Amino acid sequence: MWESFLDLLFPRAATDTEELLPLSAPLIEEKGQLRSRGLLFLDRIVAAGAHERSFALRKAIHIWKYRRISSHAERLGMLLVRSLPSDVPRDAVLCAVPLHWTRKFWRGFNQAELLTRVIARETGMSHRFLLRRVRPTGSQARRGREERLTSMVDAFRVIGSVPPHVILVDDVTTTGATLDMCAKALKAAGAETVEGWTLTLG
Numbered sequence: 001m002w003e004s005f006l007d008l009l010f011p012r013a014a015t016d017t018e019e020l021l022p023l024s025a026p027l028i029e030e031k032g033q034l035r036s037r038g039l040l041f042l043d044r045i046v047a048a049g050a051h052e053r054s055f056a057l058r059k060a061i062h063i064w065k066y067r068r069i070s071s072h073a074e075r076l077g078m079l080l081v082r083s084l085p086s087d088v089p090r091d092a093v094l095c096a097v098p099l100h101w102t103r104k105f106w107r108g109f110n111q112a113e114l115l116t117r118v119i120a121r122e123t124g125m126s127h128r129f130l131l132r133r134v135r136p137t138g139s140q141a142r143r144g145r146e147e148r149l150t151s152m153v154d155a156f157r158v159i160g161s162v163p164p165h166v167i168l169v170d171d172v173t174t175t176g177a178t179l180d181m182c183a184k185a186l187k188a189a190g191a192e193t194v195e196g197w198t199l200t201l202g
Contacts, residue, residue, distance in 0.1 A: 025049060026083035027201050039176045041183035043193045047201035048083040051172065054200055061171055061199055068108050076171075077118025080199055084123070089193070092165040094120055094127035097182055098156070100136040116169040119197070130166065131156045131182055156182050158189040168196040 029037075029045045049057050057079070064072040096112035104110050120127040134157050166186050168179050173196060183194035 028085065029201070034176065034180075037176065039180040041187055041194065042176065042180050042196060043183075044195035045173060045176060045179065045198065045201060046083065046085055046195065047173070047198045048080050049200055051174065051200040051202045057200060065107070065111055065171065073111065073114035074118060076199055077115045078122070080115060080197060081119055081122045084119075084197065088125075088167070089165040091163065092125065092167050093130070093163045094125050094167050094169055095130040095182075095186075096127070097168055097170040097178060098129070098131050098133045100133045102136055111171045112169050115171065115199075119169060125167070128160075128163075130159055130162060131185060132159055153181065156185045158185050162186055162189040162191045164190075164192040166191050166194045168194060170196065170198045172200045173198045174202065 027045075027047045027050055031043050034042050034045065048054075051058060060072065060076060063069060064076060094116050096110060096116040098112075099107070099110045116127050119125065133155055135155055166183075168182050170179065173179055176196070179196035179198075183191075183196075186194050
């Protein structure tokens with residue numbers, strides 16, 4: 001029923017992986033670029049597409065999250081898989097960026113967790129819950145850079161032991177503040193490298 005309703009609002013062809021892929025080119029920001037933007041802990045960000053140039057992808061993500069259609073994760077997850085770099089450490093562990101429990105309860109799912117499962121299945125990588133969001137941080141959508149950074153300070157705590165190489169997975173990143181604060185917590189707990197994989201960047 002929900003899939004039929006989605007097709008009425010947003011035709012399936014526009015949200016299928018094969019259709020979305022040509023509309024977005026993978027983006028990679030390395031450590032030097034990240035440091036120049038004030039991101040001090042992340043080592044790399046990989047995204048399936050640029051946020052401002054990928055209208056169809058943005059719309060698909062919006063419908064997935066805010067109309068709570070969790071099954072849409074499969075198509076978007078496969079899009080991200082096709083954008084991944086080949087030089088990932090063999091022992092890297094996937095970690096979904098956590099939602100606060102109140103937001104997860106309201107939405108019914110954590111979109112980052114669903115993406116992580118698709119990536120793990122397709123790549124054979126292991127995935128673990130390494131972080132907990134200890135307080136609600138609210139929506140970042142209408143916040144400026146400084147507000148985003150401030151809201152994320154000390155918002156994450158590490159769960160258990162941390163592997164040397166961690167890949168954070170999230171749906172979108174704009175300023176990179178959320179990923180960077182996750183990376184800060186992970187590196188303080190012993191991670192050597194932390195990068196982020198997202199659907200859109202910027």
